[in-house]
Amino acid sequence: MPSRVTMTVNGKTVSREVEERTLLVTFLRDHLGLTGTHVGCDTSQCGACVVHIDGRSVKACTALAVQVEGCSVTTIEGLAAADGTLHPMQAAFREHHGLQCGFCTPGMVMSAVDLVRETPDLTEQEVRNALDGNICRCTGYHNIVKAVLAGAEAMKAEPSRIAAE
Amino acid sequence: MANPNGIGASVRRLEDQRFLTGRGRYTDDFKRPDMTHAVHVRSPYAHALVKGIDATEALAAPGVVAVLTGADMEADKVGSLPCGWQIHSKDGSPMKEPGHFPLARGRVRYVGDAVAVVIAETREQARDAAELVMVDYEELPAVASSTRAVEGAAALVHDDAPGNVCFDWHLGDKAAVDAAFARAEHVARIDLVNNRLVPNAMEPRAALGEYDASNGEYTLTTTSQNPHVIRLLMGAFVLGIPEHKLRVVAPDVGGGFGSKIFHYGEEAVVTWAARKIGRPVKWTADRSESFLTDAHGRDHVSHAEMAMDKDGRFLALRVSTLANLGAYLSTFAPSIPTYLYATLLAGQYKTPAIYAEVKAVFTNTAPVDAYRGAGRPEACYLIERLVDIAAGVAGLDRTEIRRRNFVPAEAMPYQTPVALQYDTGDFAKNLDIALPLVDYDGFAARKAASRATGKLRGIGFATYIEACGIAPSNVAGALGARAGLYESAEVRFHPTGSVTVFTGSHSHGQGHETTFAQLVAERFGVPIENVEIVHGDTAKIPFGMGTYGSRSLAVGGSALVKAMDKVERKARKIAAHMLEAAESDIEVKEGRFTVAGTDKSLGIGDIALQAYVPHNFPLDELEPGLDEQAFYDPKNFTYPNGCHVCEVEIDPDTGVTKVVAFAAVDDFGRIINPLVVEGQVHGGLVQGIGQALYENCVYDESGQLLTGSYMDYCMPRAEDVPSFTVRTHEDQPCTHNPLGVKGCGEAGTIGASAAVMNAVVDALSAYGVTHLDMPATPEKVWRVIQAARPAPALAAE
Numbered sequence: 001m002p003s004r005v006t007m008t009v010n011g012k013t014v015s016r017e018v019e020e021r022t023l024l025v026t027f028l029r030d031h032l033g034l035t036g037t038h039v040g041c042d043t044s045q046c047g048a049c050v051v052h053i054d055g056r057s058v059k060a061c062t063a064l065a066v067q068v069e070g071c072s073v074t075t076i077e078g079l080a081a082a083d084g085t086l087h088p089m090q091a092a093f094r095e096h097h098g099l100q101c102g103f104c105t106p107g108m109v110m111s112a113v114d115l116v117r118e119t120p121d122l123t124e125q126e127v128r129n130a131l132d133g134n135i136c137r138c139t140g141y142h143n144i145v146k147a148v149l150a151g152a153e154a155m156k157a158e159p160s161r162i163a164a165e
Numbered sequence: 166m167a168n169p170n171g172i173g174a175s176v177r178r179l180e181d182q183r184f185l186t187g188r189g190r191y192t193d194d195f196k197r198p199d200m201t202h203a204v205h206v207r208s209p210y211a212h213a214l215v216k217g218i219d220a221t222e223a224l225a226a227p228g229v230v231a232v233l234t235g236a237d238m239e240a241d242k243v244g245s246l247p248c249g250w251q252i253h254s255k256d257g258s259p260m261k262e263p264g265h266f267p268l269a270r271g272r273v274r275y276v277g278d279a280v281a282v283v284i285a286e287t288r289e290q291a292r293d294a295a296e297l298v299m300v301d302y303e304e305l306p307a308v309a310s311s312t313r314a315v316e317g318a319a320a321l322v323h324d325d326a327p328g329n330v331c332f333d334w335h336l337g338d339k340a341a342v343d344a345a346f347a348r349a350e351h352v353a354r355i356d357l358v359n360n361r362l363v364p365n366a367m368e369p370r371a372a373l374g375e376y377d378a379s380n381g382e383y384t385l386t387t388t389s390q391n392p393h394v395i396r397l398l399m400g401a402f403v404l405g406i407p408e409h410k411l412r413v414v415a416p417d418v419g420g421g422f423g424s425k426i427f428h429y430g431e432e433a434v435v436t437w438a439a440r441k442i443g444r445p446v447k448w449t450a451d452r453s454e455s456f457l458t459d460a461h462g463r464d465h466v467s468h469a470e471m472a473m474d475k476d477g478r479f480l481a482l483r484v485s486t487l488a489n490l491g492a493y494l495s496t497f498a499p500s501i502p503t504y505l506y507a508t509l510l511a512g513q514y515k516t517p518a519i520y521a522e523v524k525a526v527f528t529n530t531a532p533v534d535a536y537r538g539a540g541r542p543e544a545c546y547l548i549e550r551l552v553d554i555a556a557g558v559a560g561l562d563r564t565e566i567r568r569r570n571f572v573p574a575e576a577m578p579y580q581t582p583v584a585l586q587y588d589t590g591d592f593a594k595n596l597d598i599a600l601p602l603v604d605y606d607g608f609a610a611r612k613a614a615s616r617a618t619g620k621l622r623g624i625g626f627a628t629y630i631e632a633c634g635i636a637p638s639n640v641a642g643a644l645g646a647r648a649g650l651y652e653s654a655e656v657r658f659h660p661t662g663s664v665t666v667f668t669g670s671h672s673h674g675q676g677h678e679t680t681f682a683q684l685v686a687e688r689f690g691v692p693i694e695n696v697e698i699v700h701g702d703t704a705k706i707p708f709g710m711g712t713y714g715s716r717s718l719a720v721g722g723s724a725l726v727k728a729m730d731k732v733e734r735k736a737r738k739i740a741a742h743m744l745e746a747a748e749s750d751i752e753v754k755e756g757r758f759t760v761a762g763t764d765k766s767l768g769i770g771d772i773a774l775q776a777y778v779p780h781n782f783p784l785d786e787l788e789p790g791l792d793e794q795a796f797y798d799p800k801n802f803t804y805p806n807g808c809h810v811c812e813v814e815i816d817p818d819t820g821v822t823k824v825v826a827f828a829a830v831d832d833f834g835r836i837i838n839p840l841v842v843e844g845q846v847h848g849g850l851v852q853g854i855g856q857a858l859y860e861n862c863v864y865d866e867s868g869q870l871l872t873g874s875y876m877d878y879c880m881p882r883a884e885d886v887p888s889f890t891v892r893t894h895e896d897q898p899c900t901h902n903p904l905g906v907k908g909c910g911e912a913g914t915i916g917a918s919a920a921v922m923n924a925v926v927d928a929l930s931a932y933g934v935t936h937l938d939m940p941a942t943p944e945k946v947w948r949v950i951q952a953a954r955p956a957p958a959l960a961a962e
Contacts, residue, residue: 019289035194036187038419040367041452045875048367076187090185094177097844101674102184103367103419109185128883135875137367137420138674140847140913141883 005065009034010078018065025049025060028075036076036106040135047134050107051075057114059107059133076106079113088154089113089147098147100138108134108144116152124149168755171687175840179693180678189417192371192388197445200373201230203435204291205448206281206298207457208273211307211529211868212320215271218281219299226297228290231442233434234281235268243267243437246428246493247402249394250500251645252332252525260332260525263323265493265532267403267430267437273302274322274492275529276870277457282434284446307529307868311466311489314526322492322527329526331490332499336507337520337583342472345481345518349472353555358938359543361464361489361862362855363456363878364536366673368419370459371449374435378443382410385436389415389701390425390671391711394648396703398428398496404437408703411436415701418673422852423535424459425673426713427496456873461862462536464489465502465543469551471516477559479570481518484510484547488525488533495534499525504584504644505540505632505714511581512548513592513628513806514570519582529868535713537852538914541631549627549919553926554935563923564600567628568593574897585632587804589897592628595808595830599626602828602890603810611812621815621931622825625923626808627916633908634719634803634899651798652716653708654724656685656732658791660777662770663695666728669709670721671701675910676841677717681725683837684904688729689769690756707794715908718837719803719899726903727795736772738787743767743775803899803907807831809850809916813924820947822858822925828890829916834899834907842909846891849913855881856914857921861940879940 006015009032016031028034028051037060040048049060052074079087086094089112099105108131115130116122122130127148128141136144170176183189220232245264252260264270269280281298285291306320313319314329322329346352366388373386383406389395392413399413400406418425435446450458466487472480488502507521538545556566572579574591581587600606608624615622635641638649655667664685670677682696699705710720733753740758741748744765752759759766776791812826829846836842859879863871872878898905918939925941926934932953937945 021289029194033196034187035190038191038368039193039451040369040419041875043452043874043876046367046452076185080186084186086182086185093185094181097178097840099181099184100676100844100848101367101420102180102189102417103191105184106187124888125884131883135367135880135882137365137422137852137880138848139844140849140851140889141886142847142888143844145883145888 003066005069007068007070008072010074020064020066022065023061024063024065024068027065028060034075034077038103038106040103045135047111048104048107050110050134052110052114057111076110079109087113088158089151092147092151092154096143096147096150098139098144104134104136108136112148112151116155120152120156122149122152168687168690170693171683172837174683174838176679176683176693176838178676178679179682180676191368191417191419192373192386193449195373195386197375200445200447201284201286201442202288202291203282203284203438203446203448204288204295205279205431206283206295206300208276208278208280210273210302210304211276211309212305213273213302214305215269215273215280216301216303220281222299223283223294223297226290226294228286229283229294230286231284232281232298233438233441235266235270238266238268238437239270241437242405243433244403246430247398248494248499249496249647251647252334252499252503254332255335260499261323261326262494263325267433275531276868277531278492279430282438284438284442309528309530309864309866309868311464311487311526311528314528315487315524322529326527329528331525331527333524334503335520335522338518339520341518342481342483342520346472346483349480350475351473351477351558353471353473353551353558355551355554355936356468357547357550357936359463359465359546360856360939362462362536362860363862364422364424364459364462365880366420366422366424369450369452369455370425370429370431372432372435373445373447374439375445376440382412383436383440384412384414385432386414386416387432388418388425390418390421390673390713391709392671392701392703393669393709394711395428395432399433399436403433412704415671421673422537423462423539423713426711427460427534452875453873456878457870458531460495460532460534461491462533463543464533467547469547471551471555473555473559477555477561477566477569479514479516482510482516484521486521486523488523489528489530490525491528491530491532493532495532498532498534501535501540506544508583508585509541509544509630509632510548511583512545513572513630515572517582530864537849538911539714541911542853542915542918545627545629545915546919549923550936553923557935563626564596567596567626585802587630588801588900590630590804590806590832591897592806594894595806595832596628598892598894599808599810599828599830602892603812603826615814619817621817621928622812623924623926623928624810624812625920625927626810627919627923628808629916630804630806631911631915632802633715633805633911634799634902635714635716636799637801638798649798650710651796652710652720652724653706653794653796654721654728655707655792655794656725656728658732658773658776660774662691662773664691665697665699666725667699667706668721668725669706669711670717671712673712675712675717675845676838680718680837680841681722684722684725685729691769715805715910718904718906719902719908720797720799722904722906723799723902724795724797727797728793731793731795732791735791735793736769739772739776740767742783742787800901803834803902805831805833805907805909805912807912807916809920811920811924813921813928815928815946817950820943820950822941822946824854824887824921827887829913830892831909831912832897833893833909834897835895835905836893842893843891845909846913847889849911850889850917851881851886853914853917854886854921857918857939858941859885
């Protein structure tokens with residue numbers, strides 16, 4: 001049975017009729033056309049679909065769209081500033097070559113942003129442990145870890161922007 | 166002043182902006198008006214006859230548009246997926262090449278073999294209806310491993326391949342090898358398995374087929390590393406569509422690692438079905454489907470022996486390998502365990518005689534083909550494990566036996582006994598650079614420190630060489646390739662001085678949009694942001710052989726240089742005309758064309774404008790326009806080489822192996838973008854470490870895939886691997902391509918597994934362990950330790 005679901009996505013209110021079994025990631029990709037959020041597995045292991053729900057990182061394949069009713073969702077498309085300026089974490093991924101094919105990248109960046117918000121001071125090992133839920137096949141993680149540590153420093157330097165999401 | 170965005174600069178990637186903001190466009194991101202969705206019905210059996218397919222219930226399900234089967238394809242005269250390389254057996258007979266149809270015809274041969282496709286309005290409806298397709302299977306006995314496949318009583322995967330043998334091939338001088346063994350002082354021996362892997366690019370495969378009835382044109386958008394090859398294979402051999410009516414687009418592709426080189430049945434299915442139903446058809450694999458149906462990698466069982474003189478000098482190498490090809494021949498499958506494997510068995514050593522036999526067999530498993538490194542990691546792993554054992558047999562340090570047998574730099578170019586001619590390389594130098602990076606001299610102290618805390622520590626080396634820049638067409642053709650392996654490039658200067666480069670190479674993470682632009686920026690002095698690299702579309706690019714075998718820069722980059730040479734020649738003519746000078750008097754430097762000895766000069770931008778506004782051109786001698794195309798066919802393979810050193814610590818109580826240090830010293834020839842090169846190395850290393858410690862593709866005896874998800878197939882994650890120490894040196898450039906580049910895409914994967922396993926065996930040597938097959942999982946390591954307890958070396962303390 002279709003249900004109406006209403007939520008805020010990247011600052012805009014959206015409302016759609018969806019089948020109740022529709023996953024949040026399907027809702028974002030197929031119903032809203034926000035294809036930056038990717039699907040890399042079917043067992044909630046890879047993390048390519050991580051988005052923020054009310055500021056917390058969530059694998060969008062683990063939630064039904066109807067469960068997110070009334071929430072505020074941020075996807076990778078909503079992370080940069082309105083004028084296109086990259087979020088410090090996005091900029092750090094670029095600066096440190098933390099991405100290659102780009103497929104895991106949206107989930108990786110969204111996870112990293114939430115990680116740094118929760119724990120601003122991180123060691124390399126803590127970053128590695130915390131990214132356990134995001135698989136990358138290209139980078140060998142070396143530059144992702146560097147990027148997250150650099151992004152964490154940059155986020156400290158720009159607290160006002162970070163709080164705005 | 167050197168161009169800040171030219172050769173040698175770590176330019177931040179131009180393509181990153183779209184990937185970082187969610188605006189990359191991958192195949193599954195495309196939506197078309199009236200688009201339908203395909204879901205395949207796949208065999209749950211490894212081997213069965215298909216007695217019938219009843220789609221009545223599925224066709225009545227909500228949203229279902231069509232259910233199509235192999236019989237429908239046969240009626241439309243759809244052909245078999247072709248194989249791009251033909252191997253001949255020892256006796257001269259050609260390999261067995263059974264039919265490989267996009268939808269099975271009467272018999273299925275592995276779990277996941279497609280028997281029907283359901284097309285519906287939504288993906289969910291297609292998936293629901295696929296459950297309703299009733300397939301009447303009669304299960305047949307199956308064979309899932311190569312060692313079982315060659316047993317007399319084994320089930321036959323194909324009736325026309327007796328003994329399940331596809332080919333029984335050899336390379337090298339058997340008589341010379343036998344003679345050397347007869348006079349050997351020492352012989353080292355090893356039996357090893359190169360474990361089967363699933364490539365696991367993070368983007369699952371997908372394909373979108375479209376047909377335009379107004380002009381009879383088809384478009385296939387697909388997750389491919391080489392769209393032109395797909396157009397050729399699918400158009401000419403499978404669907405019978407001429408090239409000018411078939412466009413293949415490979416947009417942003419989320420990793421390939423070899424698995425997206427091949428022409429897969431789903432591509433043909435959606436293209437064919439789009440015409441049949443008159444609507445676009447999209448198929449996207451879920452990860453479970455990827456595990457079942459992406460071509461897998463490796464899967465060798467080998468025996469090898471090294472004959473040595475009394476000083477540990479190698480006299481001869483003898484190798485016998487059983488290679489699993491899976492149920493059908495994937496596009497390049499036969500070349501992997503032959504010409505990309507046995508030809509590398511000399512490694513970095515001057516072994517004078519080598520003989521390799523490779524028997525390749527069919528099994529009821531997914532097809533096996535190139536996976537990052539493709540044959541070369543298998544060769545490196547075998548040699549480097551054997552060399553470690555040889556060190557023990559000859560009583561030499563593992564670095565010393567390598568030094569003693571290296572092909573010296575001054576012997577280059579060096580003709581190996583297995584067909585290849587190395588152009589450059591200084592293997593001792595790689596080792597010299599690597600040892601201090603890991604503080605080799607301090608290893609004994611670190612080992613003692615580990616022992617004091619109850620841990621085992623080991624160090625391992627892999628000194629590898631690979632053949633990349635695939636491939637000289639004449640050589641490849643002589644060895645059985647059914648295609649040429651050149652590359653194309655077109656350089657188009659626009660009137661206002663910006664540049665579009667069309668390359669037949671394809672980027673799916675390698676960073677072509679940056680590194681190729683650096684070549685143009687360096688050559689013509691144009692701002693890098695004014696250079697656009699276009700790839701992945703047969704409608705835009707003249708031709709292409711795509712990306713694999715670390716060939717993009719060595720072959721595609723060389724084609725680009727050739728096209729830029731032509732542009733420069735044309736620009737020189739235009740400059741001479743504009744400046745009223747003789748062509749021979751024009752000096753060219755970084756896009757500036759100057760009359761020698763004068764201050765009269767023109768920039769490339771001015772020349773480009775004049776080329777398109779040729780108001781006073783002498784048209785008999787000078788054509789308007791500044792747009793040149795070139796094809797480059799390499800003269801030889803390139804030979805990246807290096808020394809990888811791994812240090813591990815093992816907890817004997819849990820069997821957990823931790824990579825505590827890893828240094829990679831690589832000779833990639835000249836380097837265009839160090840940042841990108843290091844990234845390629847890091848990624849390769851983790852895939853190699855993954856094979857050594859974590860990854861393993863397992864089928865049970867009935868042919869069921871036991872490791873069909875990320876819950877069961879252990880992918881390396883961030884916490885499983887260390888940060889790396891990576892060094893390159895550029896003083897041994899390739900001598901036969903214009904850039905002096907060798908390629909860097911596969912090196913990490915080629916060296917790492919051997920380095921890790923040599924370190925693991927070193928750590929376990931106290932227990933008398935001389936070999937352990939990959940992956941060295943905690944359970945396997947723990948069992949080995951338990952079986953040997955108490956270890957003599959530890960007990961003595």
